[in-house]
Amino acid sequence: MPDIRLERLVKRYGTVEVLHGIDLSMDDNEFTVLVGPSGCGKSTTLRMLAGLESVSDGEIYIGDRPVSHLDPKDRDLAMVFQDYALYPHMNVARNISFALRLQKRPQAEIDAKVKEVADIVGLTQFLHRKPGELSGGQRQRVAMARALAKDSSIFLFDEPLSNLDAKLRGQMRAELAIMRQRVQKNMVYVTHDQIEAMTLADRIVVMHGGHIQQQGTPEELFKRPANKFVAGFLGSPPMNFLDVTLVEESGALFASGDGIRIAVPAELGARVEKEREVTLGIRPSDLEYAADAPDAQSLDLNVAVSEYVGAQSVLICECGGASVTVEVKSETPIALGETLRFAARPEGIHLFDRTTEAAL
Ligand SMILES: Nc1ncnc2c1ncn2[C@@H]1O[C@H](COP(=O)(O)OP(=O)(O)O)[C@@H](O)[C@H]1O
Ligand SMILES: [Mg+2]
Secondary structure: OEEEEEEEEEEEEEEEEEEEEHHHOOOOOOOOEEEEEOOHHHHHHHHHOOOOOOOOEEEEEEEEEEEEOHHHHOOOOEEEEOOOOOOOOOHHHOOOOOHHHOOOOOOOHHHHHHHHHHHHOOOHHOOOOOHOOOHHHHHHHHHHHHHHOOOOOOEEEEEOOOOHHHHHHHHHHHHHHHHHHHHEEEEEEEEEEEHHHHHOOHHHEEEEEEEEEEEEEEEEEEEHHOOOHHHHOOOOOEEEEEEEEEEEEEEEEEEEEHHHHHEEHHHHHOOOOOOOOOEEEEOOOHEEOOOOOOEEEEEEEEEEEEEOOOOOEEEEEEEEEEEEEEEOOOOOOOOOOOOEEEEHHHHHOOEEEEEOOOOO
């Protein structure tokens, strides 16, 4: 399986540059997810890789081969689109086998392939139905099966689940993860949904404004975000950000602000200057309700809103003019307007430069 390399890839539409020099390599057999907000350049990157958009500058390599000037059909890849693009008048079997029939492969080979991929995506019982007789999730599976039938070495997906309702999307996400175990190919998957990215990816590439912000395993990006954008984009509910000053007291460094006094872990403290104004980042999951938390490791939060979501309640609180989200067990007795003390997990403390927003 070849690997994919994008070198200083630039896309301009007229005079407007929308991708500003993307450098990215994707190892063979890897599931890479490009994730970022709408308009950040994910689809453009994927479509350039597929050969559906021209390259303004830079080069794309598949294996050792520069492919920027090759036709899509000569790049040995299969793509699944958001809108499925199925042929409405053909049944499932014929949709799946479309490319194989065009290539005039022997009928026995086509039948075997249809059977194999229909089994992988769970469509065996529906081979004779037309797309109009299928649910959204089933149509999505047909699009997937059709791509798999092409036997390409690279699969590209552009938001394949975004037309499905939330419950089905969760289910299809799990099925994709299972399919991924069975089909060992190089897959590049585009989504704006950080949960899809976190659950499916071997490697996540976070994009914003036509730039790559950070790439790495889901765990690396979650635990050590390179900047405030990545920190706030991955994780739900999102990371809280608070303006603090770093003050030194008896040899230790504290992030200090209105209602906030949190000891900065020594390793992090060694990298930052005191008396500096920074942004403190802390995820809801790293804040624990602890009435008796020591002064040196606490935030005092005033509860403004409580959202019951089952086993947990999400509290939106006020702290020195900023909003802080935390989670507590639902049975915790909470009154709106009450001030509660939360303890911060030391490993959950992140600091960002106020100006550049880079992680410190
Ligand atoms: N054909 C086009 N002409 C001009 N601008 C475009 C065209 N296609 C996309 N863009 C612009 O390029 C940027 C990236 O778009 P896109 O790659 O579709 O984003 P994403 O898939 O991340 O939502 C957006 O600002 C979009 O408006
Ligand atoms: Mg897109």
